[in-house]
Amino acid sequence: MATEGNDRQPKYQRIADALRDAIKAGEYGPGDRLPGENDLMATFGVARMTARQALGVLQNEGITESRKGVGVFVRAFRPLRRRGIQRLSQDQWGAGRSIWSADIGDRTLAVDQIRVSEEEAPDPIGAVLNAQTGEATCVRSRRYVLDGKPVMLATSYFPADLVAGSAITQEDTGPGGVYERLAELGHKPVHFREEIRSRMPSYDEANRLELAMGTPVIVICRTAFADEGRPVEVNEMVLDSAAYVLEYDFDA
Amino acid sequence: MATEGNDRQPKYQRIADALRDAIKAGEYGPGDRLPGENDLMATFGVARMTARQALGVLQNEGITESRKGVGVFVRAFRPLRRRGIQRLSQDQWGAGRSIWSADIGDRTLAVDQIRVSEEEAPDPIGAVLNAQTGEATCVRSRRYVLDGKPVMLATSYFPADLVAGSAITQEDTGPGGVYERLAELGHKPVHFREEIRSRMPSYDEANRLELAMGTPVIVICRTAFADEGRPVEVNEMVLDSAAYVLEYDFDA
Numbered sequence: 438m439a440t441e442g443n444d445r446q447p448k449y450q451r452i453a454d455a456l457r458d459a460i461k462a463g464e465y466g467p468g469d470r471l472p473g474e475n476d477l478m479a480t481f482g483v484a485r486m487t488a489r490q491a492l493g494v495l496q497n498e499g500i501t502e503s504r505k506g507v508g509v510f511v512r513a514f515r516p517l518r519r520r521g522i523q524r525l526s527q528d529q530w531g532a533g534r535s536i537w538s539a540d541i542g543d544r545t546l547a548v549d550q551i552r553v554s555e556e557e558a559p560d561p562i563g564a565v566l567n568a569q570t571g572e573a574t575c576v577r578s579r580r581y582v583l584d585g586k587p588v589m590l591a592t593s594y595f596p597a598d599l600v601a602g603s604a605i606t607q608e609d610t611g612p613g614g615v616y617e618r619l620a621e622l623g624h625k626p627v628h629f630r631e632e633i634r635s636r637m638p639s640y641d642e643a644n645r646l647e648l649a650m651g652t653p654v655i656v657i658c659r660t661a662f663a664d665e666g667r668p669v670e671v672n673e674m675v676l677d678s679a680a681y682v683l684e685y686d687f688d689a
Numbered sequence: 690m691a692t693e694g695n696d697r698q699p700k701y702q703r704i705a706d707a708l709r710d711a712i713k714a715g716e717y718g719p720g721d722r723l724p725g726e727n728d729l730m731a732t733f734g735v736a737r738m739t740a741r742q743a744l745g746v747l748q749n750e751g752i753t754e755s756r757k758g759v760g761v762f763v764r765a766f767r768p769l770r771r772r773g774i775q776r777l778s779q780d781q782w783g784a785g786r787s788i789w790s791a792d793i794g795d796r797t798l799a800v801d802q803i804r805v806s807e808e809e810a811p812d813p814i815g816a817v818l819n820a821q822t823g824e825a826t827c828v829r830s831r832r833y834v835l836d837g838k839p840v841m842l843a844t845s846y847f848p849a850d851l852v853a854g855s856a857i858t859q860e861d862t863g864p865g866g867v868y869e870r871l872a873e874l875g876h877k878p879v880h881f882r883e884e885i886r887s888r889m890p891s892y893d894e895a896n897r898l899e900l901a902m903g904t905p906v907i908v909i910c911r912t913a914f915a916d917e918g919r920p921v922e923v924n925e926m927v928l929d930s931a932a933y934v935l936e937y938d939f940d941a
Contacts, residue, residue, distance in 0.1 A: 450892045457891075461811075498889045516886075527941045559713075616941075631937045634768075635887035635905050635930035637750045639709075640702045653905035653930070655887050678887035678905070685883045685937050689779045689868075 449490035452481050456495060460511055467513035471501060497651035499679050512649075512679070517541065517583065521685045525629050531620070533612035541583065550580040550645070551608050558594045562671045565660055566596055573597040575606055577615075580645060587646045588680040593672040599624060615670065616661070624669045626661035633657050635678065646677045653678045701742035704733050708747060712763055719765035723753060749903035751931050764901075764931070769793065769835060773937045777881050783872070785864035793835065802832040802897070803860050810846045814923045817912055818848055825849040827858055829867075832897060839898045840932040845924040851876060867922065868913070876921045878913035885909050887930065898929045905930045 446454070456472075459465055472480065477488035492509050495501040503509045519540055523529075529538075537546055558566060558574040568574060578592040593615065595605060604611045605618050616626050638646065638654045646654070654675050661670040698706070708724075711717055724732065729740035744761050747753040755761045771792055775781075781790075789798055810818060810826040820826060830844040845867065847857060856863045857870050868878050890898065890906045898906070907930050913922040 446892060453892075494892070498891060521937055522939045525939070525941055625941075627941050629939055629941060633885065633907075633935040633937075634933070635907050637903050637905065639750065640698065640705075640746070651889050653887050653889065655885075681886070683885040685773055685885075687774045687777070687881055687939070689777055689877075689879050689881060 448483060449487045452477060452491035453494035457500060460500060465511050467511055469511045471509045473508055499652050502649050516682045517588065517680055519681055519683050521631055521683060530613045530616040535614060544584050547582040548579050549582060552578045553606060553608060555597055562594050565671050566594060566668050568596065575600050588677050590645055590675040591672055593670055595670050599669060619669055624663040626663060626669060628662040630660045631657055642675055648677060655681060700735060701739045704729060704743035705746035709752060712752060717763050719763050721763050723761045725760055751904050754901050768934045769840065769932055771933055771935050773883055773935060782865045782868040787866055796836050799834040800831050801834060804830045805858060805860060807849055814846050817923050818846060818920050820848065827852050840929050842897055842927040843924055845922055847922050851921060871921055876915040878915060878921060880914040882912045883909055894927055900929060907933060
């Protein structure tokens, strides 16, 4: 897309544009070091503050990352391609595979910060699950770490009476995960709804996901429905936006 | 999700948490004015800078907006629900309706900043369209304005020879829009792929979408495929994340 109103832009924005164009054109590749403040001051004939602001723009857009005392680098982005529809097909979890195995290929996934509890669901989620006020839900929260970098926080809510005594209430839910367990309980998920938003992270989310400055999160709220449209799980996922591309494929 | 490590948080974060909780609990509704710096200083016994930082946190999360000289208000959010799959069904555009009519209900949609040109497609998009280097594409860019607020920028690319002479090269593409026109040309879209990312906006995007501080954009790149998997359009959309919920509904 062409940049409009270029001549009315502040100087630091024009420098940021020039650097962004150079990155897009491949002059600086992933992991490459960008010119520093001194270089920009010399090249563009600007003050240090202007050079600093220009570099700040790119960092805020998530294009670059700064390493203290070393310099500013083009962010190496190897996003996780999350295929919304294929990954949730029953062929996947019905065969005892983790939903994740469809996404990650040969990369190393770890799950930590697992916590299972009984709690009242927060308002909108309780309403989706048709839970009465004060009614307990089984809450599973955990963090997904890919190649050593946290990429997603997830919190799932189930009607407590529906999953009582099953492995869903354990830390390890077994082969095929919670969907295979729900199927065994007679509540096989047959339909999914994913709702997607994006926003800046809270302090807690930024810490747990180890987010770089200026990185938004993607929030996916997924509801799994069993036969007759009964909602059996709501899963609220908070994703590092720099780590993901979401994909949905469908016919007209 | 419970906030972890609460006691290690800086004071301004704890105040921000308290205000966020009060908003979630409905003590302050959409459009309501929040306590100002003086109120927070008195209530929490903190310095002005701490009170200001606390309010800054909520503004950066997009929960509040500040009106100069008036105060800080809870952002009124009436998001547009964009149903990814239903809105693109052929029943919709095949009947001469705009795809948008499935989304907006009784709200007022305007399209402006329409520009149609012939250009070489930028690299990744050219590759998706199987365009050779230097080959021209028909580029349609425009802005969507809902109830007076810009909500989306969109730029569509078509193989130039495929759409030459059709209404797709005109500002007004006629009833049913570009998909109905592609069908008339013998290239009816039968399959769609949407790829979704999120990032902070560029300066130009923030201006054209009139984004509040701390508001990320959602980027949707949609490819439309005709029979035999031929890509006939790539549409790159940049959405105000505060204006949208994306929804995808599908079977297991």
